[in-house]
Amino acid sequence: MGSLTQLKLPVIDISVKNLNSTSSSWITKCSDVIRALEEYGCFIAMYDGVSHELHDAIFFASQDLFDLPTEVKVQNTSHTPSHGYVGQEPVVPLYEGLGIENATTAEGVERFTKLMWPSGNQTFCGSALMFAKAVAELDQTVMKMVAKSYGIEEHYKSLLGSTTYLLRFIKYLSPRDKKRNLGIVPHTDKSFMSILHQREVKGLEIKTKDGEWIEVDPSPGSFIVMAGDACMAWTNGRIESPCHRVMMQGNEERFSLGLFTFIRDLEIQIPRELVNEDHPLQFKAFDNYKYIHYYYTDEGKRSKCPIKSYCGI
Ligand SMILES: O=C(O)CCC(=O)C(=O)O
Numbered sequence: 589m590g591s592l593t594q595l596k597l598p599v600i601d602i603s604v605k606n607l608n609s610t611s612s613s614w615i616t617k618c619s620d621v622i623r624a625l626e627e628y629g630c631f632i633a634m635y636d637g638v639s640h641e642l643h644d645a646i647f648f649a650s651q652d653l654f655d656l657p658t659e660v661k662v663q664n665t666s667h668t669p670s671h672g673y674v675g676q677e678p679v680v681p682l683y684e685g686l687g688i689e690n691a692t693t694a695e696g697v698e699r700f701t702k703l704m705w706p707s708g709n710q711t712f713c714g715s716a717l718m719f720a721k722a723v724a725e726l727d728q729t730v731m732k733m734v735a736k737s738y739g740i741e742e743h744y745k746s747l748l749g750s751t752t753y754l755l756r757f758i759k760y761l762s763p764r765d766k767k768r769n770l771g772i773v774p775h776t777d778k779s780f781m782s783i784l785h786q787r788e789v790k791g792l793e794i795k796t797k798d799g800e801w802i803e804v805d806p807s808p809g810s811f812i813v814m815a816g817d818a819c820m821a822w823t824n825g826r827i828e829s830p831c832h833r834v835m836m837q838g839n840e841e842r843f844s845l846g847l848f849t850f851i852r853d854l855e856i857q858i859p860r861e862l863v864n865e866d867h868p869l870q871f872k873a874f875d876n877y878k879y880i881h882y883y884y885t886d887e888g889k890r891s892k893c894p895i896k897s898y899c900g901i
């Protein structure tokens with residue numbers, strides 16, 4: 589299974605107050621971001637767009653949500669597999685999650701809030717929308733840097749117009765025994781990009797290309813920016829979506845949040861700028877949502893690298 593390493597993920601400051609897209613530090617940051625993504629498929633972003641108050645408020649909101657009765661939570665359904673309520677699954681008994689689709693829009697968050705609290709919950713609704721918007725900004729900043737580094741800004745602009753955001757609230761029970769227990773099985777994300785945020789209790793581990801696991805330490809100002817399978821195909825394999833898992837230990841529950849971006853109603857084309865003699869075309873144009881559905885077929889689940897099985901050349 590590979591062992592734990594002392595290695596740490598690269599940390600990059602993406603604070604709004606320190607970034608000016610015309611400065612030379614912006615150019616340096618762009619190359620730091622690309623280097624980290626090409627090496628690890630992810631990095632830790634230090635980001636000031638989510639205040640300490642909002643950090644506290646969103647995890648308070650999360651607790652409020654998980655405290656609802658299961659009959660209410662299961663009403664969080666979706667046309668897309670695993671985008672709604674997931675819980676009490678035999679393979680991952682510690683895991684429970686809910687998802688808000690279109691989470692950067694008031695309609696998306698209000699719809700979800702009304703489903704969970706028919707008489708309303710303004711505190712939850714306000715925190716969720718503010719958090720999703722703030723983290724979406726971080727995603728867009730990072731993606732602008734990626735696009736700038738590869739000289740594919742126009743291609744990114746067309747994707748941006750078709751980007752949707754899924755905000756997932758995740759809770760892991762503490763394991764009953766002393767062993768390290770699987771919270772979520774090793775996987776790569778089916779998203780375009782994922783940004784994860786965790787509170788106090790650690791557990792997230794990222795696999796390096798050498799097969800070692802890096803533990804990610806939580807802190808209120810840090811966010812894990814991670815490439816999904818769709819980004820791997822879009823960058824013609826330059827950025828690989830990293831395998832990651834959650835291991836639970838000790839007697840504390842763990843809360844985390846994920847903002848996942850997906851491209852809707854647009855075939856993702858691999859930019860011709862990323863295809864040359866050293867980098868022959870590796871992927872055909874594909875649809876992000878059809879890919880998710882493929883992943884949940886028997887063939888998709890069995891595949892070692894589902895994105896390659898789906899649209900690889
Ligand atoms: O809880 C975490 O930190 C990771 C969650 C995750 O990998 C996922 O939802 O895809």
Ligand SMILES: [Fe+2]
Binds near residue numbers: 775776777832
């Ligand atoms: Fe994941």
